[in-house]
Amino acid sequence: MSISSRRKALKEFYKLQEQTQQQLENAQLTHEEPAEEPELTLENVDDFIKNSDFKKLLETENEIIEQLNSNQAEIKSIIYNNYYELIKINDVLMDLKSWNSEDDGVGENLQKIRSKIQSLRTQDFQLLPEPVEVRGEKISKSINKLLLDNKIDKKTADAIDDSLPELSGESLLLQMNELKNK
Known part of the structure; x- marks a missing residue:
């Protein structure tokens, strides 16, 4: 009516x-x-x-x-x-x-992002066995994962110490030092 x-x-x-x-x-x-x-x-x-x-x-x-x-x-x-x-x-x-x-699938997209974040958190990112020259994208993902974690283990902290002298780039050095201090 x-x-x-x-x-x-x-x-x-x-x-x-x-x-x-x-x-x-x-x-x-x-x-x-x-x-x-x-x-x-x-x-x-x-x-x-x-x-x-x-x-x-x-x-x-x-x-x-x-x-x-x-x-x-x-x-x-x-x-x-x-x-x-x-x-x-x-x-x-x-x-x-x-x-x-009519949220245009925003809710579905958020749920997909959440599930991907959860799967990334459960993956084991290892910086040690790979040389420092590994592709920057993979290192960046690993650093982001480590930054999100509350603590890092001793083995990862030692690997960060070993790789610091070989790194170039101020932001990368700052991130690695921040990780080491956790």
């Missing part, structure tokens, strides 16, 4: 347009009459009924009914406007919900 059809259904239910036209007509009729009488309250209702003629009682009843209808129409209008705003907010939230559920 679209917003416009909801709005139309609400208008039909509340009959807002008809009531506002009736109110305007009634207001024009009542404004033509002078209203210099004391205000009618609960305390003076009995006196008013005793002292007024039938025509005046009917006029007063019509005024009170008109005020009640006006108040009811205003309440219906407020409810209608709030309901319309609620519908708009609901549509926005539904759009956000559908946008959130």
Whole structure:
């Protein structure tokens, strides 16, 4: 059900347009009459009924009914406007919900990355048996693995000490020294 059809259904239910036209007509009729009488309250209702003629009682009843209808129409209008705003907010939230559920496979990709990280952590990276001239990419992966571990064993620390004199590159030296200090 679209917003416009909801709005139309609400208008039909509340009959807002008809009531506002009736109110305007009634207001024009009542404004033509002078209203210099004391205000009618609960305390003076009995006196008013005793002292007024039938025509005046009917006029007063019509005024009170008109005020009640006006108040009811205003309440219906407020409810209608709030309901319309609620519908708009609901549509926005539904759009956000559908946008959130369409994560374009981000969740799956994150899970794949997590599983690869776990498999890398379980692998045994050995720097010792290989010469320092091994491809830089393999050494970089091994260094990253060692940096992620909390401790390194004695054998790895000795291998780092042996390879430091042969290394060139300031960042590599810093990383190796950081590993050695763990």
